[in-house]
Amino acid sequence: MNPEKRREIFRRFQAANPHPTTELEYTTPFELLIAVILSAQATDVSVNKAMRKLFPVANTPQQIHALGVDGLIPHIQTIGLYRTKAKNVIETCRLLVERHGGEVPRTREELEALPGVGRKTANVILNTAFGEIAIAVDTHIFRVSNRTGIAPGKNVEEVERKLMKVVPPEYRMDAHHWLILHGRYTCTARSPQCWNCMIADICDYRPKTPRPTKAV
The missing domain is CATH 1.10.1670.10 (Helix-hairpin-Helix base-excision DNA repair enzymes (C-terminal))
Structure with missing residues:
Protein backbone atom coordinates (compact mmCIF):
# COMPACT_ATOMS: atom_id res chain seq x y z
CA MET A 1 0.00 0.00 0.00
CA THR A 21 -11.79 7.69 22.11
CA THR A 22 -11.98 4.45 24.03
CA GLU A 23 -15.36 2.86 24.70
CA LEU A 24 -14.27 2.07 28.24
CA GLU A 25 -15.90 4.39 30.78
CA TYR A 26 -13.55 6.22 33.13
CA THR A 27 -12.98 9.59 34.78
CA THR A 28 -9.34 9.32 35.96
CA PRO A 29 -6.15 7.68 34.67
CA PHE A 30 -6.43 5.17 37.51
CA GLU A 31 -9.96 4.17 36.55
CA LEU A 32 -8.82 3.72 32.95
CA LEU A 33 -5.87 1.59 34.08
CA ILE A 34 -8.12 -0.74 36.06
CA ALA A 35 -10.65 -0.94 33.22
CA VAL A 36 -7.96 -1.80 30.67
CA ILE A 37 -6.45 -4.48 32.91
CA LEU A 38 -9.90 -6.03 33.29
CA SER A 39 -10.67 -5.76 29.56
CA ALA A 40 -8.12 -8.38 28.49
CA GLN A 41 -10.03 -11.14 26.67
CA ALA A 42 -13.29 -9.46 27.68
CA THR A 43 -15.63 -6.97 26.04
CA ASP A 44 -15.68 -3.29 26.90
CA VAL A 45 -19.42 -3.66 27.53
CA SER A 46 -18.87 -6.27 30.25
CA VAL A 47 -16.12 -4.20 31.86
CA ASN A 48 -18.22 -1.03 31.85
CA LYS A 49 -21.11 -2.83 33.53
CA ALA A 50 -18.83 -4.04 36.31
CA MET A 51 -17.07 -0.69 36.73
CA ARG A 52 -20.38 1.13 37.12
CA LYS A 53 -20.85 -0.90 40.29
CA LEU A 54 -17.23 -0.92 41.49
CA PHE A 55 -16.13 2.68 41.05
CA PRO A 56 -18.89 4.24 43.21
CA VAL A 57 -17.64 1.97 46.01
CA ALA A 58 -13.89 2.19 45.36
CA ASN A 59 -12.06 4.15 42.67
CA THR A 60 -8.60 4.88 44.10
CA PRO A 61 -5.63 2.55 44.61
CA GLN A 62 -6.04 2.81 48.37
CA GLN A 63 -9.76 2.01 48.29
CA ILE A 64 -9.51 -0.93 45.91
CA HIS A 65 -6.47 -2.36 47.72
CA ALA A 66 -8.46 -2.20 50.95
CA LEU A 67 -11.09 -4.47 49.39
CA GLY A 68 -8.56 -7.25 48.95
CA VAL A 69 -8.93 -10.03 46.39
CA ASP A 70 -11.96 -11.56 48.11
CA GLY A 71 -13.65 -8.17 48.36
CA LEU A 72 -12.95 -7.26 44.74
CA ILE A 73 -14.10 -10.52 43.16
CA PRO A 74 -17.86 -9.97 43.71
CA HIS A 75 -17.60 -6.73 41.71
CA ILE A 76 -15.79 -8.29 38.72
CA GLN A 77 -16.86 -11.93 38.61
CA THR A 78 -18.97 -11.32 35.50
CA ILE A 79 -15.71 -10.60 33.62
CA GLY A 80 -13.63 -13.42 32.15
CA LEU A 81 -10.53 -14.58 34.09
CA TYR A 82 -11.75 -12.57 37.07
CA ARG A 83 -9.72 -14.45 39.71
CA THR A 84 -6.38 -13.77 38.04
CA LYS A 85 -7.40 -10.22 37.22
CA ALA A 86 -8.45 -9.59 40.83
CA LYS A 87 -5.00 -10.64 42.07
CA ASN A 88 -3.31 -8.42 39.46
CA VAL A 89 -5.48 -5.41 40.29
CA ILE A 90 -4.89 -5.69 44.05
CA GLU A 91 -1.14 -6.07 43.58
CA THR A 92 -1.09 -3.17 41.10
CA CYS A 93 -2.90 -0.99 43.63
CA ARG A 94 -0.36 -1.92 46.31
CA LEU A 95 2.53 -0.96 44.04
CA LEU A 96 0.86 2.30 43.02
CA VAL A 97 0.55 3.30 46.66
CA GLU A 98 4.00 2.12 47.74
CA ARG A 99 6.05 3.20 44.73
CA HIS A 100 4.09 5.99 43.05
CA GLY A 101 2.23 7.83 45.78
CA GLY A 102 -1.09 6.49 44.57
CA GLU A 103 -0.64 7.98 41.10
CA VAL A 104 -0.52 6.19 37.74
CA PRO A 105 3.06 6.42 36.41
CA ARG A 106 3.63 8.15 33.09
CA THR A 107 6.47 6.06 31.67
CA ARG A 108 6.19 2.82 29.72
CA GLU A 109 8.77 1.07 31.91
CA GLU A 110 6.95 1.89 35.15
CA LEU A 111 3.58 0.94 33.70
CA GLU A 112 4.81 -2.40 32.37
CA ALA A 113 6.24 -3.20 35.81
CA LEU A 114 2.69 -3.37 37.16
CA PRO A 115 0.96 -6.80 37.30
CA GLY A 116 -1.45 -7.33 34.43
CA VAL A 117 0.02 -4.46 32.41
CA GLY A 118 1.77 -5.36 29.17
CA ARG A 119 2.87 -3.23 26.27
CA LYS A 120 -0.65 -2.92 24.85
CA THR A 121 -2.14 -1.71 28.13
CA ALA A 122 0.76 0.69 28.68
CA ASN A 123 0.20 2.15 25.22
CA VAL A 124 -3.50 2.66 25.93
CA ILE A 125 -2.72 4.54 29.14
CA LEU A 126 0.01 6.66 27.58
CA ASN A 127 -2.20 7.56 24.62
CA THR A 128 -5.67 7.89 26.13
CA ALA A 129 -4.92 9.08 29.67
CA PHE A 130 -1.78 11.13 29.05
CA GLY A 131 -2.10 12.26 25.43
CA GLU A 132 1.09 10.68 24.12
CA ILE A 133 1.47 9.26 20.64
CA ALA A 134 1.25 5.50 21.03
CA CYS A 197 -16.96 0.15 4.57
CA MET A 198 -15.73 3.71 3.98
CA ILE A 199 -12.33 2.51 2.75
CA ALA A 200 -13.37 -0.53 0.69
CA ASP A 201 -12.36 1.09 -2.60
CA ILE A 202 -8.76 1.66 -1.46
CA CYS A 203 -8.27 -1.32 0.84
CA ASP A 204 -5.95 -4.13 -0.32
CA TYR A 205 -8.34 -6.88 0.84
CA ARG A 206 -9.40 -8.56 -2.37
CA PRO A 207 -12.18 -11.09 -1.62
CA LYS A 208 -14.61 -8.29 -0.77
CA THR A 209 -17.61 -9.53 1.19
CA PRO A 210 -20.78 -8.94 -0.84
CA ARG A 211 -23.86 -7.35 0.67
CA PRO A 212 -26.02 -10.07 2.25
CA THR A 213 -29.13 -10.96 0.31
CA LYS A 214 -32.42 -10.71 2.12
CA ALA A 215 -34.26 -13.96 2.63
CA VAL A 216 -37.39 -14.25 0.51
Whole structure:
Protein backbone atom coordinates (compact mmCIF):
# COMPACT_ATOMS: atom_id res chain seq x y z
CA MET A 1 0.00 0.00 0.00
CA ASN A 2 1.40 3.39 -0.96
CA PRO A 3 1.55 6.45 1.34
CA GLU A 4 -1.20 8.26 -0.55
CA LYS A 5 -3.69 5.45 0.10
CA ARG A 6 -2.78 5.33 3.78
CA ARG A 7 -3.22 9.06 4.13
CA GLU A 8 -6.62 8.89 2.42
CA ILE A 9 -7.71 6.04 4.71
CA PHE A 10 -6.97 8.05 7.83
CA ARG A 11 -8.41 11.21 6.31
CA ARG A 12 -11.71 9.35 5.89
CA PHE A 13 -11.54 7.94 9.42
CA GLN A 14 -11.01 11.45 10.78
CA ALA A 15 -13.79 12.96 8.69
CA ALA A 16 -16.25 10.34 9.96
CA ASN A 17 -15.08 10.49 13.60
CA PRO A 18 -13.02 13.62 14.38
CA HIS A 19 -12.58 12.90 18.10
CA PRO A 20 -12.39 9.13 18.65
CA THR A 21 -11.79 7.69 22.11
CA THR A 22 -11.98 4.45 24.03
CA GLU A 23 -15.36 2.86 24.70
CA LEU A 24 -14.27 2.07 28.24
CA GLU A 25 -15.90 4.39 30.78
CA TYR A 26 -13.55 6.22 33.13
CA THR A 27 -12.98 9.59 34.78
CA THR A 28 -9.34 9.32 35.96
CA PRO A 29 -6.15 7.68 34.67
CA PHE A 30 -6.43 5.17 37.51
CA GLU A 31 -9.96 4.17 36.55
CA LEU A 32 -8.82 3.72 32.95
CA LEU A 33 -5.87 1.59 34.08
CA ILE A 34 -8.12 -0.74 36.06
CA ALA A 35 -10.65 -0.94 33.22
CA VAL A 36 -7.96 -1.80 30.67
CA ILE A 37 -6.45 -4.48 32.91
CA LEU A 38 -9.90 -6.03 33.29
CA SER A 39 -10.67 -5.76 29.56
CA ALA A 40 -8.12 -8.38 28.49
CA GLN A 41 -10.03 -11.14 26.67
CA ALA A 42 -13.29 -9.46 27.68
CA THR A 43 -15.63 -6.97 26.04
CA ASP A 44 -15.68 -3.29 26.90
CA VAL A 45 -19.42 -3.66 27.53
CA SER A 46 -18.87 -6.27 30.25
CA VAL A 47 -16.12 -4.20 31.86
CA ASN A 48 -18.22 -1.03 31.85
CA LYS A 49 -21.11 -2.83 33.53
CA ALA A 50 -18.83 -4.04 36.31
CA MET A 51 -17.07 -0.69 36.73
CA ARG A 52 -20.38 1.13 37.12
CA LYS A 53 -20.85 -0.90 40.29
CA LEU A 54 -17.23 -0.92 41.49
CA PHE A 55 -16.13 2.68 41.05
CA PRO A 56 -18.89 4.24 43.21
CA VAL A 57 -17.64 1.97 46.01
CA ALA A 58 -13.89 2.19 45.36
CA ASN A 59 -12.06 4.15 42.67
CA THR A 60 -8.60 4.88 44.10
CA PRO A 61 -5.63 2.55 44.61
CA GLN A 62 -6.04 2.81 48.37
CA GLN A 63 -9.76 2.01 48.29
CA ILE A 64 -9.51 -0.93 45.91
CA HIS A 65 -6.47 -2.36 47.72
CA ALA A 66 -8.46 -2.20 50.95
CA LEU A 67 -11.09 -4.47 49.39
CA GLY A 68 -8.56 -7.25 48.95
CA VAL A 69 -8.93 -10.03 46.39
CA ASP A 70 -11.96 -11.56 48.11
CA GLY A 71 -13.65 -8.17 48.36
CA LEU A 72 -12.95 -7.26 44.74
CA ILE A 73 -14.10 -10.52 43.16
CA PRO A 74 -17.86 -9.97 43.71
CA HIS A 75 -17.60 -6.73 41.71
CA ILE A 76 -15.79 -8.29 38.72
CA GLN A 77 -16.86 -11.93 38.61
CA THR A 78 -18.97 -11.32 35.50
CA ILE A 79 -15.71 -10.60 33.62
CA GLY A 80 -13.63 -13.42 32.15
CA LEU A 81 -10.53 -14.58 34.09
CA TYR A 82 -11.75 -12.57 37.07
CA ARG A 83 -9.72 -14.45 39.71
CA THR A 84 -6.38 -13.77 38.04
CA LYS A 85 -7.40 -10.22 37.22
CA ALA A 86 -8.45 -9.59 40.83
CA LYS A 87 -5.00 -10.64 42.07
CA ASN A 88 -3.31 -8.42 39.46
CA VAL A 89 -5.48 -5.41 40.29
CA ILE A 90 -4.89 -5.69 44.05
CA GLU A 91 -1.14 -6.07 43.58
CA THR A 92 -1.09 -3.17 41.10
CA CYS A 93 -2.90 -0.99 43.63
CA ARG A 94 -0.36 -1.92 46.31
CA LEU A 95 2.53 -0.96 44.04
CA LEU A 96 0.86 2.30 43.02
CA VAL A 97 0.55 3.30 46.66
CA GLU A 98 4.00 2.12 47.74
CA ARG A 99 6.05 3.20 44.73
CA HIS A 100 4.09 5.99 43.05
CA GLY A 101 2.23 7.83 45.78
CA GLY A 102 -1.09 6.49 44.57
CA GLU A 103 -0.64 7.98 41.10
CA VAL A 104 -0.52 6.19 37.74
CA PRO A 105 3.06 6.42 36.41
CA ARG A 106 3.63 8.15 33.09
CA THR A 107 6.47 6.06 31.67
CA ARG A 108 6.19 2.82 29.72
CA GLU A 109 8.77 1.07 31.91
CA GLU A 110 6.95 1.89 35.15
CA LEU A 111 3.58 0.94 33.70
CA GLU A 112 4.81 -2.40 32.37
CA ALA A 113 6.24 -3.20 35.81
CA LEU A 114 2.69 -3.37 37.16
CA PRO A 115 0.96 -6.80 37.30
CA GLY A 116 -1.45 -7.33 34.43
CA VAL A 117 0.02 -4.46 32.41
CA GLY A 118 1.77 -5.36 29.17
CA ARG A 119 2.87 -3.23 26.27
CA LYS A 120 -0.65 -2.92 24.85
CA THR A 121 -2.14 -1.71 28.13
CA ALA A 122 0.76 0.69 28.68
CA ASN A 123 0.20 2.15 25.22
CA VAL A 124 -3.50 2.66 25.93
CA ILE A 125 -2.72 4.54 29.14
CA LEU A 126 0.01 6.66 27.58
CA ASN A 127 -2.20 7.56 24.62
CA THR A 128 -5.67 7.89 26.13
CA ALA A 129 -4.92 9.08 29.67
CA PHE A 130 -1.78 11.13 29.05
CA GLY A 131 -2.10 12.26 25.43
CA GLU A 132 1.09 10.68 24.12
CA ILE A 133 1.47 9.26 20.64
CA ALA A 134 1.25 5.50 21.03
CA ILE A 135 -0.55 2.73 19.16
CA ALA A 136 -1.81 -0.20 21.22
CA VAL A 137 -2.17 -3.20 18.91
CA ASP A 138 -4.95 -5.54 19.98
CA THR A 139 -6.60 -8.30 17.95
CA HIS A 140 -8.77 -5.80 16.07
CA ILE A 141 -5.85 -3.57 15.04
CA PHE A 142 -3.70 -6.59 14.15
CA ARG A 143 -6.46 -7.95 11.90
CA VAL A 144 -7.28 -4.63 10.23
CA SER A 145 -3.62 -3.74 9.66
CA ASN A 146 -2.95 -7.07 7.95
CA ARG A 147 -6.22 -7.46 6.08
CA THR A 148 -6.30 -3.96 4.63
CA GLY A 149 -2.58 -3.80 3.91
CA ILE A 150 -2.09 -0.67 6.02
CA ALA A 151 0.68 -2.26 8.09
CA PRO A 152 1.03 -6.03 7.66
CA GLY A 153 3.10 -7.91 10.20
CA LYS A 154 3.59 -11.36 11.68
CA ASN A 155 3.02 -10.30 15.29
CA VAL A 156 1.65 -7.36 17.27
CA GLU A 157 5.08 -5.85 17.87
CA GLU A 158 5.86 -5.79 14.16
CA VAL A 159 2.48 -4.26 13.35
CA GLU A 160 2.96 -1.60 16.03
CA ARG A 161 6.40 -0.65 14.66
CA LYS A 162 5.04 -0.43 11.13
CA LEU A 163 2.03 1.65 12.13
CA MET A 164 4.23 4.12 14.01
CA LYS A 165 6.29 4.41 10.84
CA VAL A 166 3.66 4.52 8.09
CA VAL A 167 0.68 6.33 9.67
CA PRO A 168 0.98 10.01 8.68
CA PRO A 169 2.16 12.03 11.70
CA GLU A 170 -0.98 14.15 11.91
CA TYR A 171 -3.11 11.00 12.39
CA ARG A 172 -0.92 8.99 14.81
CA MET A 173 -2.48 10.29 18.01
CA ASP A 174 -5.93 8.90 17.14
CA ALA A 175 -4.95 6.01 14.83
CA HIS A 176 -5.29 3.49 17.65
CA HIS A 177 -8.96 4.35 18.25
CA TRP A 178 -9.94 4.56 14.58
CA LEU A 179 -8.46 1.15 13.82
CA ILE A 180 -10.03 -0.52 16.86
CA LEU A 181 -13.48 0.87 16.05
CA HIS A 182 -13.11 -0.10 12.39
CA GLY A 183 -12.20 -3.65 13.39
CA ARG A 184 -14.90 -3.89 16.01
CA TYR A 185 -17.82 -2.70 13.89
CA THR A 186 -16.93 -2.92 10.19
CA CYS A 187 -13.82 -5.00 9.41
CA THR A 188 -15.01 -7.79 11.69
CA ALA A 189 -13.21 -11.09 12.09
CA ARG A 190 -15.49 -13.63 10.48
CA SER A 191 -17.23 -11.58 7.83
CA PRO A 192 -16.00 -8.04 7.15
CA GLN A 193 -18.76 -5.67 6.10
CA CYS A 194 -17.07 -4.55 2.90
CA TRP A 195 -20.36 -3.30 1.45
CA ASN A 196 -20.63 -0.88 4.36
CA CYS A 197 -16.96 0.15 4.57
CA MET A 198 -15.73 3.71 3.98
CA ILE A 199 -12.33 2.51 2.75
CA ALA A 200 -13.37 -0.53 0.69
CA ASP A 201 -12.36 1.09 -2.60
CA ILE A 202 -8.76 1.66 -1.46
CA CYS A 203 -8.27 -1.32 0.84
CA ASP A 204 -5.95 -4.13 -0.32
CA TYR A 205 -8.34 -6.88 0.84
CA ARG A 206 -9.40 -8.56 -2.37
CA PRO A 207 -12.18 -11.09 -1.62
CA LYS A 208 -14.61 -8.29 -0.77
CA THR A 209 -17.61 -9.53 1.19
CA PRO A 210 -20.78 -8.94 -0.84
CA ARG A 211 -23.86 -7.35 0.67
CA PRO A 212 -26.02 -10.07 2.25
CA THR A 213 -29.13 -10.96 0.31
CA LYS A 214 -32.42 -10.71 2.12
CA ALA A 215 -34.26 -13.96 2.63
CA VAL A 216 -37.39 -14.25 0.51
